[in-house]
Amino acid sequence: MRYLFTHLDDLWALTVIHLRLSLVPIVLGLIIAVPLGAWVQRTTALRRLTTVTASIIFTIPSLALFVVLPLIIPTRILDEANVIVALTLYTVALLVRAVPEALDAVSPAVLDAATAVGYKPLTRMVKIELPLAVPVLIAGLRVVAVTNISMVSVGSVIGIGGLGTWFTEGYQANKSDQIIAGIIAIFVLAIVIDTLIMLAGRALTPWIRAAQPRRVKAVTG
């Protein structure tokens, strides 16, 4: 614990790098996956194609992908961009399957009602279907965020910055104090980000909370 409090400057600098490497992919992934998922939802062939591609991408180990990516895209080996691209791919791979499933779950009666009061398909998607898909999206995002934060720390074995460097440094210097500091820092970081995403999800879906007291009464009574 002492290490953590005597190295607050390092902690801050490494946390910024760690957050950049793990959160930029989430934002990019959302920007890509939501429109893509909505677009393929109703086309069976395209949807199957994206699902299969996504699950193959998801199967590729992250450490391997960090190393293989320079073959496919014009980046250098051990470049930070590889990490961002790789983690963006994982984010897209997870969300692109979750988005159509969330949209499937929107009740047809709601869609018909929206059409009946004059929503055009695009407006209906943005104002009705996507907001109703938020809970599933949030569940997916929380998994991705926590996984990404952990994956970035694994990247330190191949020289990627972030809080994981405390693991590799501490191991080489035989300082378990430093490793414990790293574990605590990453753990807290993951929990904080996870909670923030959960709270954002709540703020985006006020109708769920509005319905909650009633629902609890119905279950217990």
Add this chain to the structure above:
Amino acid sequence: MSPMSFLQEALSFIFTAANWGGPAGLTARILEHLQYTVVAVFFSALIAVPLGMLIGHTGRGTFLVVTGVNALRALPTLGVLLLGVLLWGLGLIPPTVALMLLGIPPLLAGTYSGIANVDRDVVDAARSMGMTETRILLRVETPNAMPLILSGLRTATLQIVATATVAAYASLGGLGRYLIDGIKVREFYIALVGALMVTALALILDGALAFAVWASVPGTGRLQKSRGMPQPLLGDEVALESRAPARRVVTARSDRGDPSPTVEG
């Protein structure tokens, strides 16, 4: 050197028979990698499956599952592994503990949501026929939950086989040796050999487990045409958080005798 020549060198390394034999050959490394994976998956299943069954059956401690799964997932595997090596020395214990902690969340989530989501009518029918609680759990709920339990096993295996790569950093074996040594000595084609082999191993294991999930669907459900091969991860981890409210809504509705949407609001 252009990236493509790395790939050529890596492939010619893999397709050279001499590189497969010996104590540091590909065969030995693959077996070591599989050993770490199998041992870690076994121990995470040993802890997560009974716990998930118990909590899923009794409905007590659901909060523990959700919090525990999130907390364990936030624990960085590399840190635990390296700390373990400093504390207990080299050997099988540090990677097993670190990888086991990685495998518990998906297995616990899969087992719990599998058992908790078994149709209540089926469970009540079994109970009214006089089955004991243990028999209900083992003979009725577990077979019905098997697809989700195995999806959890599949996700756990996938994550463990991918992460077992880092064992090499702590001077242990496995396919990570190629990846990490290759980068250390700046021979990137060797790193690529490791990356390609781990990817191949993950894809093969995942395919085999996908088949197991499909084969475990009880009854004749799997023979219906439209069921595709089950997909990893989304089946259990996300379901744990997204499915629970959906079920609550259903019970609420049947308790209150199906109110019309206009009355609700």
